[in-house]
Amino acid sequence: EVQLVESGGDLVQPGGSLRLSCAASGFTFNTYWMSWVRQAPGKGLEWVANIKLDGSEKHYVDSVKDRFTISRDNAKNSLYLQMNSLRAEDTAVYYCARGGGPIDYWGQGTLVTVSS
Amino acid sequence: DIQMTQSPSSLSASVGDRVTITCRASQGIRNDLGWYQQKPGKAPKRLIYAASNLQGGVPSRFSGSGSGTEFTLTISNLQPEDFATYYCLQHNSYPRTFGQGTKVEI
Numbered sequence: 001e002v003q004l005v006e007s008g009g010d011l012v013q014p015g016g017s018l019r020l021s022c023a024a025s026g027f028t029f030n031t032y033w034m035s036w037v038r039q040a041p042g043k044g045l046e047w048v049a050n051i052k053l054d055g056s057e058k059h060y061v062d063s064v065k066d067r068f069t070i071s072r073d074n075a076k077n078s079l080y081l082q083m084n085s086l087r088a089e090d091t092a093v094y095y096c097a098r099g100g101g102p103i104d105y106w107g108q109g110t111l112v113t114v115s116s
Numbered sequence: 117d118i119q120m121t122q123s124p125s126s127l128s129a130s131v132g133d134r135v136t137i138t139c140r141a142s143q144g145i146r147n148d149l150g151w152y153q154q155k156p157g158k159a160p161k162r163l164i165y166a167a168s169n170l171q172g173g174v175p176s177r178f179s180g181s182g183s184g185t186e187f188t189l190t191i192s193n194l195q196p197e198d199f200a201t202y203y204c205l206q207h208n209s210y211p212r213t214f215g216q217g218t219k220v221e222i
Contacts, residue, residue, distance in 0.1 A: 044204055047212035061211045101207035106159040
């Protein structure tokens with residue numbers, strides 16, 4: 001069974017940093033692109049970033065470029081999102097998802113709140 | 117960026133109804149589109165991939181069609197558990213983009 005478990009969400013002040021993690025199990029992690037998708041409270045889904053199987057290729061939505069960094073550790077079956085210079089508009093539930101194009105499985109999400 | 121225009125934004129329907137949701141892409145995306153269902157407080161669940169292929173385990177009352185710029189999700193014989201919000205997602209180009217969502221209400 002595919003499982004994706006996010007962690008690391010928290011309340012952080014504007015300008016602060018946070019690192020999200022996603023532990024993957026139930027599939028061969030290093031054979032899949034992986035993605036982060038977020039959802040602001042009461043709003044729709046927004047794709048954030050994805051990363052290739054070996055980490056050699058990464059893509060970001062413009063609003064997070066130069067602030068967020070996606071990475072992975074295939075030895076640990078883990079996906080990460082380093083978020084710097086956080087803004088109020090980054091407040092959202094962040095989902096880890098399997099796939100870089102067609103996304104098939106999603107984690108349950110972790111809440112990031114950016115507020116003073 | 118490719119804009120995905122989803123309509124309607126919400127609809128009211130009854131159990132047993134047939135419901136159709138549309139996504140229009142601002143440029144051609146072949147069949148690089150998926151449909152997702154999301155219930156309150158839960159993660160999205162994929163229903164359809166490659167525009168018209170039913171995800172394993174998803175009831176056959178869900179179907180998808182379209183190619184290029186116009187796509188539809190149809191739910192025939194709406195069931196109580198189908199009341200949720202539905203999203204399309206294009207993965208033809210970057211950035212990946214979702215439709216705004218369609219809330220299906222009783």
